Amino acid sequence: MRTARIAMPKTARKGDIVEIKTLIIHPMETGFRRDDVGRPVPRDIIGLFTVTYAGTEVFRMDLFPGVAANPFAAFTTIATETGEFVFTWTDDKGVAHVEKMTLTVS
Amino acid sequence: MDKTQLIDRRDALRATGAIVLASLVPLPAAASPEAMTAAMQKILGTATPKPGRIKLDITPLAENGNSVPVTVTVDSPMTQADHVKTIYLFSPENPAPDVVRFHLTPRAGRARVQTSVRLATTQRVQAIAVMSDGSAWSDSAEVIVTLSACLDAG
Numbered sequence: 001m002r003t004a005r006i007a008m009p010k011t012a013r014k015g016d017i018v019e020i021k022t023l024i025i026h027p028m029e030t031g032f033r034r035d036d037v038g039r040p041v042p043r044d045i046i047g048l049f050t051v052t053y054a055g056t057e058v059f060r061m062d063l064f065p066g067v068a069a070n071p072f073a074a075f076t077t078i079a080t081e082t083g084e085f086v087f088t089w090t091d092d093k094g095v096a097h098v099e100k101m102t103l104t105v106s
Numbered sequence: 107m108d109k110t111q112l113i114d115r116r117d118a119l120r121a122t123g124a125i126v127l128a129s130l131v132p133l134p135a136a137a138s139p140e141a142m143t144a145a146m147q148k149i150l151g152t153a154t155p156k157p158g159r160i161k162l163d164i165t166p167l168a169e170n171g172n173s174v175p176v177t178v179t180v181d182s183p184m185t186q187a188d189h190v191k192t193i194y195l196f197s198p199e200n201p202a203p204d205v206v207r208f209h210l211t212p213r214a215g216r217a218r219v220q221t222s223v224r225l226a227t228t229q230r231v232q233a234i235a236v237m238s239d240g241s242a243w244s245d246s247a248e249v250i251v252t253l254s255a256c257l258d259a260g
Contacts, residue, residue, distance in 0.1 A: 017215035030224075032201045058213045066197055066205030066224050068173035074220035077213055 012079035054083030155244035
């Protein structure tokens with residue numbers, strides 16, 4: 001289990017543009033480095049981050065080793081209905097970390 | 107001392123030297139602006155991105171290349187008919203030219219995204235936006251990196 005942080009409002013009015021900020025604790029090991037004794041450090045990268053809102057994908061991000069450790073992302077979406085946001089980070093090995101948040105739309 | 111022994115010793119030394127040298131050579135193939143151009147062409151095909159509509163906001167002087175905040179804003183109404191489909195970031199001098207891609211839909215409401223990137227050295231970072239009509243727009247920014255994103259363990 002990883003630590004992820006999500007900053008977003010709990011409520012919004014229909015039609016509002018909601019800003020969402022996310023961060024997940026992850027080394028984003030590039031695979032380009034060597035350790036103290038010269039052995040290559042194996043690559044460990046979160047390659048995909050997706051966000052669905054009430055079942056529809058509203059944001060997708062492809063990450064490469066050029067993204068800094070503890071990948072941060074900020075983006076926006078229009079508040080359309082009260083619903084669940086599902087945030088999914090998937091690494092090279094296919095292991096996913098999932099977080100859920102609910103936005104109440106009035 | 108007989109001759110074979112001497113040769114053996116030299117061979118042994120050469121072999122040791124080769125091992126040391128091999129461990130000094132960095133793992134990635136040398137990054138190059140050509141690699142970036144190739145990566146960009148793969149996405150854009152023959153289309154040439156035009157300057158404008160996209161703004162790449164990044165510090166001109168990064169003290170630490172391990173984490174450099176980036177904001178990309180695209181001038182777009184984000185309607186079904188006219189919206190940003192993908193925003194790409196490329197680096198000419200990192201070990202890999204691709205840095206990040208953001209896929210957007212009209213549901214974003216606004217085409218503005220942020221993240222943090224690694225920069226191996228001083229370079230001109232490129233941002234490209236591909237619109238729903240297929241047009242491509244680009245912006246670039248020179249970033250001076252005083253402490254590069256480390257390729258060694260640290």
